[in-house]
Amino acid sequence: AQSVTQLDSHVSVSEGTPVLLRCNYSSSYSPSLFWYVQHPNKGLQLLLKYTSAATLVKGINGFEAEFKKSETSFHLTKPSAHMSDAAEYFCVVSDTAGGTSYGKLTFGQGTILTVHP
Amino acid sequence: DGGITQSPKYLFRKEGQNVTLSCEQNLNHDAMYWYRQDPGQGLRLIYYSQIVNDFQKGDIAEGYSVSREKKESFPLTVTSAQKNPTAFYLCASSGRRNILSNQPQHFGDGTRLSIL
Numbered sequence: 225a226q227s228v229t230q231l232d233s234h235v236s237v238s239e240g241t242p243v244l245l246r247c248n249y250s251s252s253y254s255p256s257l258f259w260y261v262q263h264p265n266k267g268l269q270l271l272l273k274y275t276s277a278a279t280l281v282k283g284i285n286g287f288e289a290e291f292k293k294s295e296t297s298f299h300l301t302k303p304s305a306h307m308s309d310a311a312e313y314f315c316v317v318s319d320t321a322g323g324t325s326y327g328k329l330t331f332g333q334g335t336i337l338t339v340h341p
Numbered sequence: 342d343g344g345i346t347q348s349p350k351y352l353f354r355k356e357g358q359n360v361t362l363s364c365e366q367n368l369n370h371d372a373m374y375w376y377r378q379d380p381g382q383g384l385r386l387i388y389y390s391q392i393v394n395d396f397q398k399g400d401i402a403e404g405y406s407v408s409r410e411k412k413e414s415f416p417l418t419v420t421s422a423q424k425n426p427t428a429f430y431l432c433a434s435s436g437r438r439n440i441l442s443n444q445p446q447h448f449g450d451g452t453r454l455s456i457l
């Protein structure tokens with residue numbers, strides 16, 4: 225079984241300050257982990273993915289995330305927020321168990337990021 | 342550019358009516374998925390298909406049906422049996438997973454379905 229918990233439903237920051245979006249997961253097997261971003265009335269865009277290589281993963285638009293197995297966490301960070309970062313962010317886990325070509329995704333509830341001028 | 346096209350962007354349904362949402366991809370992906378998104382609930386899987394002419398129920402398949410006659414296409418029908426169909430519907434696709442990891446899913450821009 226796998227699950228994802230995004231610890232904050234809303235995060236508000238000022239432009240130019242750091243962003244931290246928290247995610248904890250549980251998985252019975254070696255997980256693949258993803259962060260997606262969704263702007264209003266749009267689909268989800270992949271920000272970054274962890275797939276058992278380097279634990280610090282760099283993504284698009286200056287975002288990065290660190291996989292910490294001991295803490296079962298995969299928090300998303302960005303050193304300096306931009307107005308265009310305002311959106312909803314989803315942490316997603318997918319285990320690699322099973323013999324199928326499909327790894328079921330489990331989505332967190334989402335974190336809405338607001339960026340103030 | 343490769344991608345996923347969902348149509349229409351907005352759709353309205355009368356009570357007792359079936360409606361079909363279109364999803365087409367030109368990414369040459371084997372697997373395709375349909376999700377339903379409701380505010381504050383993340384995404385929930387309706388159906389998925391790993392290969393042409395084969396599909397499986399997801400977590401909330403009741404009141405929905407799909408077909409996969411072509412690799413590029415995975416239409417979703419919302420039937421009159423779905424009692425609360427108002428939601429944002431997202432289609433996604435992914436390549437075949439490799440031995441190390443699962444492939445990320447690529448998403449369309451969604452269809453918003455409302456009941457008249």
